Amino acid sequence: MSVGTVHATPGRAILAQPPPREPGRLMPAPSFDSIALPHLDAAYNLARWLMRDATEAEDVVQDALLRGLRYFSSFAGGDGRAWLLRIVRNVAYDRLAARRGLATLPLDGDGEEGSLADTLRDPGDNPETAVGKMQDRARLDALLAALPVEQREAIVLCDLEEMPYRAIAEIAGVPIGTVMSRLWRARRNLARLAKAGGA
Amino acid sequence: MLVQADIDGELDARDAAAIAAHLDGCAECRALQAQLRRIKETTRTEATRFAASDDFRRRMAVLAQSNVTRPAATRRRLQWGGWIGSFGLGAAVAAALMLAIHVPRDGGDAQSVLDGHLRALQSGHAIDVASTDKHTVKPWFDGRLDFTPPVKDLAAAGFPLRGGRIDAVDGRPTAALVYGHGRHAIDLYVWPTVAGDAAARDTARKGYHFVTWVRDGMRFWAVSDLNPAELDEFARDWQAAD
Numbered sequence: 456m457s458v459g460t461v462h463a464t465p466g467r468a469i470l471a472q473p474p475p476r477e478p479g480r481l482m483p484a485p486s487f488d489s490i491a492l493p494h495l496d497a498a499y500n501l502a503r504w505l506m507r508d509a510t511e512a513e514d515v516v517q518d519a520l521l522r523g524l525r526y527f528s529s530f531a532g533g534d535g536r537a538w539l540l541r542i543v544r545n546v547a548y549d550r551l552a553a554r555r556g557l558a559t560l561p562l563d564g565d566g567e568e569g570s571l572a573d574t575l576r577d578p579g580d581n582p583e584t585a586v587g588k589m590q591d592r593a594r595l596d597a598l599l600a601a602l603p604v605e606q607r608e609a610i611v612l613c614d615l616e617e618m619p620y621r622a623i624a625e626i627a628g629v630p631i632g633t634v635m636s637r638l639w640r641a642r643r644n645l646a647r648l649a650k651a652g653g654a
Numbered sequence: 655m656l657v658q659a660d661i662d663g664e665l666d667a668r669d670a671a672a673i674a675a676h677l678d679g680c681a682e683c684r685a686l687q688a689q690l691r692r693i694k695e696t697t698r699t700e701a702t703r704f705a706a707s708d709d710f711r712r713r714m715a716v717l718a719q720s721n722v723t724r725p726a727a728t729r730r731r732l733q734w735g736g737w738i739g740s741f742g743l744g745a746a747v748a749a750a751l752m753l754a755i756h757v758p759r760d761g762g763d764a765q766s767v768l769d770g771h772l773r774a775l776q777s778g779h780a781i782d783v784a785s786t787d788k789h790t791v792k793p794w795f796d797g798r799l800d801f802t803p804p805v806k807d808l809a810a811a812g813f814p815l816r817g818g819r820i821d822a823v824d825g826r827p828t829a830a831l832v833y834g835h836g837r838h839a840i841d842l843y844v845w846p847t848v849a850g851d852a853a854a855r856d857t858a859r860k861g862y863h864f865v866t867w868v869r870d871g872m873r874f875w876a877v878s879d880l881n882p883a884e885l886d887e888f889a890r891d892w893q894a895a896d
């Protein structure tokens with residue numbers, strides 16, 4: 456599905472360019488819903504995983520749609536899903552920042568390197584065991600929910616939404632290298648948590 | 655992390671071939687690859703991908719299809735999805751319009767005001783009507799908004815009026831009056847509210863300062879990178895001026 460086709464409607468092609476700054480720009484392009492709604496599940500899933508709460512997730516998506524309506528004139532085509540998810544992400548982080556201080560598990564945040572292989576291959580441990588213990592939906596959800604939010608976000612976008620690094624980097628507003636190291640730490644933490652919780 | 659990029663399907667053919675060649679001769683990396691694959695597959699297939707409820711989807715569809723940009727008085731959260739189901743499209747559209755009704759939530763308003771302020775600065779288009787004359791600026795808003803903001807010039811106090819523009823705050827059009835103070839710009843956002851008069855309060859966010867007050871059915875938000883003392887002075891002078 457090409458987002459560009461939305462702008463190809465006769466008489467609307469001008470919307471592909473950022474519209475001039477005048478009162479008329481306040482009216483969102485009529486195609487906002489056609490950009491946003493196909494990605495409502497992706498938006499909700501991301502919000503749900505970031506907030507870890509169903510009601511807050513709905514609030515976040517609703518606020519993101521309102522923000523999206525407001526800024527739709529700044530959307531110049533391209534990946535509508537990444538555009539919407541970036542807004543969802545920013546709304547969610549604003550809310551999380553407002554209630555910062557809630558306990559998180561002592562896991563690696565950014566800035567610490569380590570070896571996934573070391574985690575996975577403790578002496579005497581069957582290398583299959585740790586991951587094998589993850590074979591349970593509720594448990595895996597709990598492990599994922601316990602990750603630091605940036606790592607959780609990376610996993611959700613990469614493995615649940617199956618987005619490329621480039622899009623994840625755009626949504627998170629970080630370089631691709633940071634996405635890669637967050638994924639790395641996330642997977643190491645998942646393996647470590649699975650091992651610690653199930654033994 | 656190249657092994658990871660490989661299992662995530664991020665490598666081009668040449669890099670993927672190089673990794674494959676290395677894996678052939680390196681048991682350690684092969685084991686790592688197997689583990690990473692396992693974790694990724696498990697996450698991909700076992701973790702819940704939450705879906706929006708039908709009720710929420712309906713409400714959001716109405717929201718996304720509406721032009722929610724009318725100024726109004728109070729805003730509530732969309733918690734009445736039941737209505738939409740039972741009353742059909744007319745009620746749904748009405749509900750979407752009621753969304754535009756706004757209850758001031760300071761945090762959200764400060765952020766929206768800051769977003770607008772930064773957007774205007776970055777676009778280099780902070781002023782739709784450039785004039786130091788309040789008798790030019792005020793009428794300019796007539797017909798462009800369904801309220802008329804009070805416009806005052808504070809040149810005598812060191813805050814000359816530069817002009818105005820229409821800007822969106824939280825989805826509704828507002829009047830933004832632009833003032834200068836040396837090299838600094840001050841945006842004074844104005845929109846109607848049902849709230850009663852409220853004295854000026856300061857807030858700060860991301861290095862910007864805000865003063866907000868309510869007077870005669872209008873909510874005011876001043877935002878600037880000015881220091882708080884000078885912005886307070888601006889707010890005091892503005893309220894005291896004719």
Ligand SMILES: [Zn+2]
Binds near residue numbers: 676681682683
């Ligand atoms: Zn190797």
